[in-house]
Amino acid sequence: MSEIPDNLGYTKDHEWVGPDKGDGVKVGITDYAQDSLSDVVFVELPNVGDEYQRGEVMAVAESVKAASDIYAPISGKILAINEKLEESPELVNESPYGSGWMVLMKPSEDRSALLDSDSYKNSLD
Amino acid sequence: MSLAQTCLHDNHVRLGAKMVDFAGWHMPIQYTSIVSEHNAVRERVGIFDVSHMGQIFVSGKDASSFLSYVTTWDVNKLSDGDCRYCHILNNDGHIIDDTIVYTFSNQDYMLVPNASMISKVFDWLNLNSSKFEVDIYNKSEEFFCLAVQGPESLRLLRQYFNLPIAPFKLTKSDDLIISGTGYTGEKGYEIMGPISESQKIWESFLEMGAIPIGLGARDTLRLEKGYLLSGTDFNGSQTTLESGYSWVIDWNHDFIGKERLLVQKKGEYECLSGILLEERGVLRPGLEVYFEGEKISELTSGSLSPILKRGIGLSYLDMPIGSTVNVSIRNKQLKGRVIQTPFL
Numbered sequence A: 001m002s003e004i005p006d007n008l009g010y011t012k013d014h015e016w017v018g019p020d021k022g023d024g025v026k027v028g029i030t031d032y033a034q035d036s037l038s039d040v041v042f043v044e045l046p047n048v049g050d051e052y053q054r055g056e057v058m059a060v061a062e063s064v065k066a067a068s069d070i071y072a073p074i075s076g077k078i079l080a081i082n083e084k085l086e087e088s089p090e091l092v093n094e095s096p097y098g099s100g101w102m103v104l105m106k107p108s109e110d111r112s113a114l115l116d117s118d119s120y121k122n123s124l125d
Numbered sequence B: 001m002s003l004a005q006t007c008l009h010d011n012h013v014r015l016g017a018k019m020v021d022f023a024g025w026h027m028p029i030q031y032t033s034i035v036s037e038h039n040a041v042r043e044r045v046g047i048f049d050v051s052h053m054g055q056i057f058v059s060g061k062d063a064s065s066f067l068s069y070v071t072t073w074d075v076n077k078l079s080d081g082d083c084r085y086c087h088i089l090n091n092d093g094h095i096i097d098d099t100i101v102y103t104f105s106n107q108d109y110m111l112v113p114n115a116s117m118i119s120k121v122f123d124w125l126n127l128n129s130s131k132f133e134v135d136i137y138n139k140s141e142e143f144f145c146l147a148v149q150g151p152e153s154l155r156l157l158r159q160y161f162n163l164p165i166a167p168f169k170l171t172k173s174d175d176l177i178i179s180g181t182g183y184t185g186e187k188g189y190e191i192m193g194p195i196s197e198s199q200k201i202w203e204s205f206l207e208m209g210a211i212p213i214g215l216g217a218r219d220t221l222r223l224e225k226g227y228l229l230s231g232t233d234f235n236g237s238q239t240t241l242e243s244g245y246s247w248v249i250d251w252n253h254d255f256i257g258k259e260r261l262l263v264q265k266k267g268e269y270e271c272l273s274g275i276l277l278e279e280r281g282v283l284r285p286g287l288e289v290y291f292e293g294e295k296i297s298e299l300t301s302g303s304l305s306p307i308l309k310r311g312i313g314l315s316y317l318d319m320p321i322g323s324t325v326n327v328s329i330r331n332k333q334l335k336g337r338v339i340q341t342p343f344l
Helices: A031-037 A117-124 B009-014 B034-043 B063-070 B115-127 B153-161 B195-207 B215-224 B258-266
Strands: A015-017 A025-029 A040-044 A057-063 A067-071 A076-081 A103-107 B018-022 B025-030 B046-049 B056-059 B083-089 B095-105 B108-111 B135-138 B143-149 B170-173 B176-179 B188-194 B271-277 B288-291 B294-305 B310-317 B324-329 B332-339
Touching: A025 A031, B009 B025, B009 B195, B025 B034, B025 B215, B034 B046, B034 B215, B046 B195, B046 B215, B056 B063, B056 B115, B063 B108, B095 B115, B095 B170, B095 B176, B115 B135, B143 B153, B143 B195, B153 B188, B153 B195, B188 B195, B215 B294, B215 B310, B271 B324, B310 B324, B310 B332
Parallel strands: none
Antiparallel strands: A015 A025, A025 A103, A040 A057, A057 A067, A076 A103, B018 B025, B046 B143, B056 B108, B056 B135, B083 B095, B095 B108, B143 B188, B170 B176, B176 B188, B271 B310, B271 B332, B288 B294, B288 B324, B294 B310, B324 B332
């Protein structure tokens, strides 16, 4: 059973968006996504300053077997990337909601398009 | 079309394996993770169900001369108990399949073709057997095959069979054929026999500590060693010379495809080469290879080496070892070096 924290927003493509504390929102992939990918061995992240529309490919997570696109879960600008993933992509598997976060974004839209944890959970069933 | 299942299919499902379609078979690609399974084989010992592979028996007065004619190796030179890796070629010198010839006696042999090539190899052998006194039986559906691979494999084999088995040698124990062979580059063994015995052996080796390994790690293990994958690194239009496996040819005997190889040998040809990525990234089959801005080839195999933690791939190239090439990944040109395999 995959972990789905209550305080995050989700997409049906298995990205999560952290709470907005005024200095941007963290974005990553869900526990379900990391488990499906298994063994993340390489993460290609966007450049700081890049802007994305919701649904655009902004990163790629590669496992031994396959590459998976990661879509911007919310429109906005990249404020920072998790540089630790360059050396340690396995953090995505070990801690998808913690040290395996991918980017910090400044949203340019509200969170109304995101799923809450219950809706995301239902989308997995 | 429904997928074929090996005799151990339900065991894999019970272990929670991720199952995929491989060459028409419903096979485990991984039980836990490809990287941990890969490392288990390199460091300890793993067990693979490769019962989808074939067992074709060739016997009779002319068995050794027949097999010498249809493979790149002079089978007449093999002694009882020898296992020899070689290629089966068509008249153009193109590889139909790679196989190991198991020598029970000079009138009794077994070939182990790849799953997707069993009927093709069987038909090809029959097509070319008219001048030879041989019997050819396809017993693939009656046999299981388990590969026990890794530095601790000998200990487990001794514990279970209490028999000495040297590398590239085979021994028989009741109905079972046990050989010092495998496709991981580690010390290892393969056990074949009637499917009724598969459960007991699978369960016993798991109990003794062998880790179940899926086809995902089988692919990364063989790729680190530069071993060919049938249907991927050759698909009916490459010769043994092009595949870089000239060592499987015994030139001092006549075999199907030899004339074409002799002609090719005199000229220049592309050769399957290793590409080691010098930047971060994962190589994939089909990625394009560039030299000085021009596309020169595509990768046949590609992955990330779990041991080297670098992108590795294979490609047919006419480039000297040590050359720098670029591999195009998502419209980025990443630098790679042409190297002599194995990678590890």
